Amino acid sequence: MAVGPSLIPGLDDIVKNGDPRRRAEAARKISELFLAGAAQFRSQHVDLFDGILTGLVPYTEIAARVALAERLSALGNAPPALVNQLAREDEISVAGPLLRRSPAVVEPTLIEVARRKGQGHLLAMSERPTLPVGVTDVIVRRGDREVVRRVAGNAGAQFSQTGYSALIKRACDDGVLTLTVGRRDDLGAPQLKELLAGSAEIVRRRLFEAAKPGKKAAINQAMVEIIGAPKASEIRRDFAPAQRAILSLHHAGELDEAALLNFAKAHKYEECVAALSALSAARIATIDRLLMGERHDPVLILGRATGLEWATVRALIVLRLGPGRVPSATDIERARLNFERLAASTAQRVLSFWQTRQTA
Known part of the structure; x- marks a missing residue:
């Protein structure tokens, strides 16, 4: 199959000595020829196109390389050297389609x-249909939050022990x-236990609620191994000392938002619950729940009904998660927006309802 001479006279000279414009034009014509007949070409024909195009395509404009990369990304028999060359480009609009789905991009690339x-x-x-452990190890180590979340959610990604630990x-x-x-199906019991041990209680509950029946049993088992079977002494809190401390602050005229913020930080x-109880006229058991x-x-709602500032409300949200843990930036921003939109009158009506329920 004499592709070169039959298509463009003097192709060898163009590849070796031609100016960028002539090379770009030759690349365009040969690319179109390949794409038109790709389904019928044998491996030796693909190799011939590959050898020619790798020397010509770099001289084309970015728009032409973007269009070519998009079309090549869907081909199972795309010229391998050309595809891997384009996948290494700094321009993400060129490399992206090939990195995302081309089967011709090899693991070393x-x-x-x-x-x-x-x-x-x-x-x-991170969006490829499959990802080997050698690639995910690097992605987890170097990726930002969005990248790591995306690769963790890719069911076709495989992770080594090192990758899972990271x-x-x-x-x-x-x-x-x-x-x-x-939620990953390939997460082993030891890894699930390690994951739960480092997570906040509220996240554990959300994970349990969203889990399949088999995974729920595994979560329960992991939690028993982490904290043991729940005991009455562990789930009942003694608020009496905190009540006395809050009462003393109240008598001294020092029970205010600053005191509550300090307790939360x-x-x-217990002191936060007792202080909120005093500020809102709701029972301690109600606030605790x-x-x-x-x-x-x-x-x-408690914050808006009692006139608290966002900084104090944020500290109370963090308090719910436990020491050393903070909510994600997305969660805290969503909470802030909801707090700003919440009308004081609405919050006070809800608080009144809670107070009525506790009396009943």
């Missing part, structure tokens, strides 16, 4: 790109990543 390129390249790779470590301060990793849960619920909404 993926690893090289993962080590050297930016987050756009990593994000594109994922779990990053999940400690990322509730969304915890939920994503926890110090993770003094609201703070330990599934959602942040009761905290927002």
